[in-house]
Amino acid sequence: MSENSKPLLLDVSGLSISFATKQGVVWAVQNLSLCVQQGETIALVGESGSGKSVAVRSILRLLPKATARIDSGRVLFEGRDLLQADEATMREVRGNKIALAFQDPMAALNPVLTVGEQIAEAIRAHEELPKHEVRERVVELLTLVGIPGAEDRLTWYPHQFSGGMRQRVMIAIAISCNPDVILADEVTTALDVTIQAQILELLKDLASKLSTAMVLISHDLGVVAGMAQRVYVLYAGRVVETATTDDLFDHPSMPYTWGLLRSVPRLEGEALDKLVPIEGVPPDATKSAKGCRFQPRCAYRRDICAEREPDLLLAPDTNEGHLTRCWGRQEVTEGGWLLATDWQSDLGDPGLVKQIRSSAAVGG
Amino acid sequence: MTQIHEAGHAANAPSGAPDPGQSLLEVSNLSVRFASVRAVDNVGFSVKRGETLGLVGESGSGKSTAGRAILQITPPTAGSVRFDGVEIAGMPEKQMRPYRRRMQMIFQDPRSSLDSKMRVSQIIGEPLEIHHIGTRAERRERVAELLQLVGLNPTVGVRYPHQFSGGQAQRIAIARALALDPDFLVADEPISALDVSIQAQVVNLLLEIKQTMKLSMIFIAHDLAVVRYISDKIAVMYLGKIVELADKTAFYANPLHPYSQALLSAVPVPDPKRERTRSRVVLSGDMPNPDNPPSGCRFHTRCPLRTMKDNPAICAEEEPLLTGESSGHAVACHFAER
Numbered sequence: 001m002s003e004n005s006k007p008l009l010l011d012v013s014g015l016s017i018s019f020a021t022k023q024g025v026v027w028a029v030q031n032l033s034l035c036v037q038q039g040e041t042i043a044l045v046g047e048s049g050s051g052k053s054v055a056v057r058s059i060l061r062l063l064p065k066a067t068a069r070i071d072s073g074r075v076l077f078e079g080r081d082l083l084q085a086d087e088a089t090m091r092e093v094r095g096n097k098i099a100l101a102f103q104d105p106m107a108a109l110n111p112v113l114t115v116g117e118q119i120a121e122a123i124r125a126h127e128e129l130p131k132h133e134v135r136e137r138v139v140e141l142l143t144l145v146g147i148p149g150a151e152d153r154l155t156w157y158p159h160q161f162s163g164g165m166r167q168r169v170m171i172a173i174a175i176s177c178n179p180d181v182i183l184a185d186e187v188t189t190a191l192d193v194t195i196q197a198q199i200l201e202l203l204k205d206l207a208s209k210l211s212t213a214m215v216l217i218s219h220d221l222g223v224v225a226g227m228a229q230r231v232y233v234l235y236a237g238r239v240v241e242t243a244t245t246d247d248l249f250d251h252p253s254m255p256y257t258w259g260l261l262r263s264v265p266r267l268e269g270e271a272l273d274k275l276v277p278i279e280g281v282p283p284d285a286t287k288s289a290k291g292c293r294f295q296p297r298c299a300y301r302r303d304i305c306a307e308r309e310p311d312l313l314l315a316p317d318t319n320e321g322h323l324t325r326c327w328g329r330q331e332v333t334e335g336g337w338l339l340a341t342d343w344q345s346d347l348g349d350p351g352l353v354k355q356i357r358s359s360a361a362v363g364g
Numbered sequence: 365m366t367q368i369h370e371a372g373h374a375a376n377a378p379s380g381a382p383d384p385g386q387s388l389l390e391v392s393n394l395s396v397r398f399a400s401v402r403a404v405d406n407v408g409f410s411v412k413r414g415e416t417l418g419l420v421g422e423s424g425s426g427k428s429t430a431g432r433a434i435l436q437i438t439p440p441t442a443g444s445v446r447f448d449g450v451e452i453a454g455m456p457e458k459q460m461r462p463y464r465r466r467m468q469m470i471f472q473d474p475r476s477s478l479d480s481k482m483r484v485s486q487i488i489g490e491p492l493e494i495h496h497i498g499t500r501a502e503r504r505e506r507v508a509e510l511l512q513l514v515g516l517n518p519t520v521g522v523r524y525p526h527q528f529s530g531g532q533a534q535r536i537a538i539a540r541a542l543a544l545d546p547d548f549l550v551a552d553e554p555i556s557a558l559d560v561s562i563q564a565q566v567v568n569l570l571l572e573i574k575q576t577m578k579l580s581m582i583f584i585a586h587d588l589a590v591v592r593y594i595s596d597k598i599a600v601m602y603l604g605k606i607v608e609l610a611d612k613t614a615f616y617a618n619p620l621h622p623y624s625q626a627l628l629s630a631v632p633v634p635d636p637k638r639e640r641t642r643s644r645v646v647l648s649g650d651m652p653n654p655d656n657p658p659s660g661c662r663f664h665t666r667c668p669l670r671t672m673k674d675n676p677a678i679c680a681e682e683e684p685l686l687t688g689e690s691s692g693h694a695v696a697c698h699f700a701e702r
Binding site for chain 1: 422423515516517519520523527528529531532559560561562563564565567568571586587588589590592593616626627628629630631632633634635636637638639640644646647648649650651
């Protein structure tokens with residue numbers, strides 16, 4: 001997937017992660033590969049349970065040791081496999097080189113420390129600076145993330161800030177050590193729309209100003225469209241499609257992506273009169289199934305889909321680096337029946353839609 | 365629906381003449397105060413039979429409080445709520461009961477609104493039991509019918525809520541809300557907690573039910589994208605006030621209030637090329653504290669139109685009234701241009 005000459009920063013390949021739970025083994029991530037170039041923003045799109053957060057946390061080895069198991073794969077960063085690195089190396093990487101920002105800043109921030117102390121702590125963890133310089137840097141960071149009156153607000157506690165402002169504080173912590181990569185896990189999901197717009201502008205601005213690479217995790221295709229250069233669509237722990245952002249939205253290549261695009265409410269353009277949902281229920285990660293994981297909900301499926309899982313392969317009719325996991329879109333003996341499908345007009349087999357609905361009606 | 369209902373209705377709730385163009389709900393000057401906070405401040409609108417009003421605002425706008433005050437779950441501090449021609453604001457609970465049957469609510473988080481220790485069939489049948497409707501067998505039949513109505517197989521009635529996904533749990537909550545065959549439904553962000561692919565399922569289900577049951581509805585949402593698919597009318601709230609109220613078509617074709625424009629512009633568009641080229645109105649700052657709202661127009665501290673107009677004094681001094689309702693497009697702004 002080398003589209004241009006920028007050096008590769010983060011190279012994840014063949015990553016599989018499972019969890020031991022009371023309900024049995026959960027196959028959270030299966031054979032996931034992705035890479036991030038310097039200064040690039042990539043997005044992982046998927047619904048809850050798609051494995052996107054687990055994958056990203058595994059990069060920093062932040063998964064619960066008692067239950068999570070990395071079954072295979074490697075995470076290359078600066079030539080080292082982080083999955084094999086010792087704890088000292090990981091401490092050096094976390095925050096300093098790769099930073100993580102979460103959805104819920106209230107849970108991530110310490111309620112009994114002022115935000116000034118918390119940002120200072122993050123700086124001091126990786127850099128030895130005299131006290132006044134740390135303070136200067138904290139003020140600089142708070143100003144950079146758009147907190148007005150930064151000098152005065154150093155002494156504020158997290159609860160004194162609004163949700164949007166807390167998210168800004170967390171972003172300030174994330175960028176405090178000039179990381180090469182920011183992992184942003186649903187950072188705007190809990191926010192109001194106008195505040196979400198502010199935070200997205202801020203992230204875009206920071207990414208270009210500091211040339212930080214970003215891995216953006218979101219369930220919102222709209223957010224992704226405006227932020228990322230490349231998108232990975234995840235379903236049931238697998239990448240089912242990946243392409244450059246323009247290519248993905250112009251030529252989405254498999255039924256799950258089609259379904260996502262059709263179910264997004266739109267404000268403008270030739271919006272369909274009615275939303276077209278993806279029928280059926282989200283996949284159950286405790287049940288292993290053969291075949292394509294999306295096939296129980298796919299209105300375009302054929303027999304082969306339930307029998308064997310398709311590989312993630314080049315989509316034949318699109319640009320380089322556009323990969324798709326779908327029998328219908330692959331030129332193989334039993335496949336290829338969706339190569340000429342117009343996803344906007346052809347919604348699949350109505351009989352299958354009915355069938356999927358009635359099997360969902362008996363519960364998950 | 366089943367006969368037991370028809371009978372129940374006639375006996376319990378006085379019902380106005382079924383004139384389709386008539387307003388089922390008329391809200392005027394509705395206010396709700398919590399201590400010094402004016403959560404809902406002098407709000408008014410009407411909902412006709414079979415009509416859906418999309419009530420949109422961000423957190424702190426008072427949209428949920430307004431919904432609850434209409435159903436008399438949160439008592440209004442002032443104002444009038446006329447349901448089917450009868451004033452229900454401040455009505456004693458006993459008298460309110462027949463109206464409660466006709467007005468139902470569904471919530472954002474279906475899992476926390478369903479009793480985890482009850483079977484699905486009990487959850488859905490409970491309102492029937494409370495109101496002593498039908499025999500046990502009739503109620504069972506009705507529950508099966510309701511499950512089918514919301515796209516679930518009647519056989520799932522024996523299970524418990526935790527055995528369902530979020531979208532299915534929301535279907536169960538909807539079935540429960542429909543058990544008493546209501547005329548009016550307040551849906552408070554019913555899809556916000558659901559996965560994207562499931563949201564569309566629930567929106568379509570509500571659309572279907574609204575049509576088959578001729579329901580009137582208030583659909584509360586925090587953004588303007590989804591309400592476009594389900595509403596006939598849109599009301600936008602900011603800090604307890606309605607700032608714009610219009611028919612759907614007029615609203616989306618020409619949003620008048622600068623806050624509505626900002627809300628529309630904040631919705632991310634799933635089209636990278638549009639995202640790159642469209643000019644976005646990004647509001648500065650946060651929603652002010654509702655405890656101490658700005659003087660004059662409550663939006664003036666963040667208003668891009670006011671900035672463009674060189675900060676006229678009137679915005680900070682005088683509260684704009686919601687005008688133009690007769691034209692089908694009302695707005696509360698000193699400078700909005702039609």
